[in-house]
Amino acid sequence: MGRRAGVKSRRVVLIGFGAIASDIAAALLAASEPGYALGVLLRPDSPSRPRVPDSCTALASLDEVEAYAPDLVIEAAGHAAVRDSVPGCLALGLPVLISSIGALHGEALLADLVATARKGGGRLLLASGALGGxxxxxxxxxxxxxxxxxxxxxxxxxxxxxxxxxxxxxxxxxxxxxxxxxxxxxxxxxxxxxxxxxxxxxxxxxxxxxxxxxxxxxxxxxxxxxxxxxxxxxxxxxxxxxxxxxxxxxxSSWIVAQALLAAVEQHFSPVVML
CATH class of the missing domain: 3.30.360.10 (Dihydrodipicolinate Reductase; domain 2)
Known part of the structure; x- marks a missing residue:
């Protein structure tokens, strides 16, 4: 049976490509229909660039992220990325799944991200990561x-x-x-x-x-x-x-990438467990 008419691959951008992001990319690229198209946002001089699979689209700027038009952005690059890359994605109206939640201990940063999301129409999604309950x-x-x-x-x-x-x-x-x-x-x-x-x-x-x-x-x-x-x-x-x-x-706990994958599944699922 062929791909259902009108069903397109979900477009996801990963910020960073360390251990967690590479695990996420491998799982999403192997997912069944409708599948995922992946972009990876990294600095042009990032040492992680050579490790990005050819099946992913390399992105180097917020303008390129906007042109890629993702359905979801996943931050997996550390606290600096929450400060430097996430605000721009929220301003574009994009949902951003955060793995480096510890960065939000700063009251000013959290307030700025919330204000940016409200103004731009984006959404800040927080994964449970290594914890349950x-x-x-x-x-x-x-x-x-x-x-x-x-x-x-x-x-x-x-x-x-x-x-x-x-x-x-x-x-x-x-x-x-x-x-x-x-x-x-x-x-x-x-x-x-x-x-x-x-x-x-x-x-x-x-x-x-x-x-x-x-x-x-x-x-x-x-x-x-x-x-x-x-x-x-x-x-x-x-x-x-x-x-x-x-x-x-x-x-870091090995389960973190799996928690992020579960959050991605929930984001796109017609049934959401809250």
Missing amino acids: LDYVRAVRHATQLDLRYESRKPPAAWSAELQRLGHDPATLSQPVTLFSGTAREAAALYPQNLNVAAALALAGPGFEATGVDVVCDPAATGNMHVVTASSEFGTMALTIANRPSPANPK
Whole structure:
């Protein structure tokens, strides 16, 4: 049976082409009908350009993104891309799926992105990333007695530089070390490449100041562990997730690309689970 008349490939632009973006690209390019046409936005001098598949369209500017006319833009390039590339896409009226949610800990940046989206008709989409349970957190975010806390627990390989700065040898660490305890806003600012989960939880819940965060390096951890506890007049939740580290980056969870793919599927699906 041939392609149904009038059904066109979904057009998606990826910002960046690191480990997460390459996993997303491979999955989307292999998807069945109607399939996906992919553009990749990178600086002309980006070292990632040679790795972009020939089946993708290389883009170097916002004008080229506009000409490509994507149905969806996916940011997978880090916090700088949220500041530098996402505003222009929102101003074009495009929906933008954000992976680097930790960048939104800055109140001014978040306010500017929201204002740009409203003015241009774009939409800021936030993926759950390495965390689950955000549906419950959204449901209780306005509770009058809400206590929400998140603990990140990762093995020494994820925190080598931080441990060395504190005088610990990552290779011989035998006991857990608490690297941080404070608010989600402080955590996202101190660990921008590692605590997108804390930012996602804060945005789904009562905000950055009202969300507690602990960062623990644990030699007994077998993966990237996330522990969320919530208590309110509506009930309690205790959630533990153990994600395997990305083979390309031990500070990131392998599941992140799959979470973004699930968000893409939801974006285009006629049935959406909220």
